[in-house]
Amino acid sequence: MVKQLVLPIKDSNILSQIKDTLLNNFIYGRRNYTVFQVGKATLLRVSDVLALKYDDVFASDGSIHSRVLIHDKKTGKPNELYLEPVSNDLKVYYNWLESNGIHSEWLFPSLKKQNIGTDTHINERQFYRIMQKVGDLLGIDYLGTHTMRKTGAYMVYQQSGHDIALVMDLLNHSSQKMTLKYLGLDRETKERKLRRVNFD
Template sequence: MNFVQPIRDPVVIEGIKVYLKVRSLRNYLFFCFGIYSGLRVSDLRLLKAGMVRGTHVNMKEQKNKHRKRFIIHPGIKDELDRYIADMHDDDFLFPSRQAKKKTRLRDQPFDRSTAYKMLNQAARKFDLREIGCHTMRKTWGYQLYMQDPRNLALLMEMYGHSDPAITLRYIGVTQDMMDAAIMRLGAPQIAMSRTHFQ
């Protein structure tokens, strides 16, 4: 299994937002919800229009059944309100554009594989590697940590981690520290005379 990375550069994050927005408001809002909430893709895809009509979202996470409440980022609120204006409260926020193959049901949430394809298509445009469905969740954590390392305890709580080392590794900070440490290593200084090689 590949270890996916967060998107570290805020300029690239903004670029991906613009790239997605001109192609699909649905995909743009999906990405924004991911990087502004820290939700898993499995939770994002099950959001419904009625859940996002206020200023906060109240929900239960699929994986661990924890109750979660978070604010909708004000930077996307106006676009979100326009997007859901004609939706019913029980409509999925991020519906599939096709009927499901096995059940033939319409108006179902889009599949995890759709999220993966969308993220990877955008990542290729920005020359990003090691991108996957957890990238948005990790990007959220990475940006919060870089904004203020004191957010580590909050991130541990949000991710359900019991050890700071697990959280730092998950959001890619441990990798950053390892890379920086290697880069600080000096090139070995070899001070030998020619006579040593004769």
Template sequence: MAATEPIRDKKQLKELANYFLKKGQLRNYTLVLMGTYTVLRISDLLRLKWSDVYDEERQAFRTHITVTEKKTKKKRTIALNPQLLGALKHCYLHRRGDYIFANNRKEPKAISRVQAWRIIHAAVVELGIMGKIACHSLRKTWGYHAITNGDVSLAVVVDIYNHSSYETTKLYLGIRQDERDEAILKMTLF
């Protein structure tokens, strides 16, 4: 399997999310936002249930989710971004079954990883977004923009990804030579 890339252009990321929103596909719209803002792997996203994000007793959405990652077995607590919460609230009104990303069958279960890939891939192709973009790209996109915008310290990004070093994160996010050149050329120190 080829390595995926982050979606480097914020405009394209917005186009991808809005592609599903315009079609009334709230589940898929929420998949894009949740994949990007939670930085979870697709295997962890698809296991999420409404009870993970919505407290039935309080009749309110949670501000954080706690997930034990399937791959690393590490427990993570993740804040739910306001934009993501908005998507979840809309999607909740049309929920089918226990899973956030339920299929459309009579007995709803979570969609498969293959189905999630098909959903993202078809939209990327239709929109003409270039590059190796797939479900894992959503996870990479957040970190790419956090680092390139300078909004988040490198140490925090490395920690969020559970990587052992900055080098691992750098390779993971696919920082390109033209981006390194731009950073050096635009810096004015005196």
């Protein structure tokens, strides 16, 4: 089986279409959209986004914690999340949960299972299928569960003046090489640097 190539979304128009499709083409679109936004803003792996608890993010009065400390499932490293960039989306999501009477210990519950009395969060396979459906609807073949993390990392890289050290830190990576490869920038960066060299 060929491993699917998942790339960051670099085009703002395509990003808008993906967000719009996540929001408007699914029964639980508001949840799916918020998963994507939180993943993009925190640069978490999908497993860590989906495993967030409701109380990790919301206080008892519905306000949003400005910072959340978690441990990455894959690496075990501590990771402090800064939620301010996604606070507006989280406020809308909180109101959506309230107005639909959805109460779960999980931030992103699997609502199918909740209907039959089991409280669990949406899993990676379910979210992969959601992203595949978005890709099918839009004719994009490079979407997957890593899309939001790669896109968020790429946005930070571009908008921070190519601060690779910051992106490395946010991704909890141990080397620049790993980060550049993850963003698909290893070749692009090498070629850009070589263009500046005068070989005369």
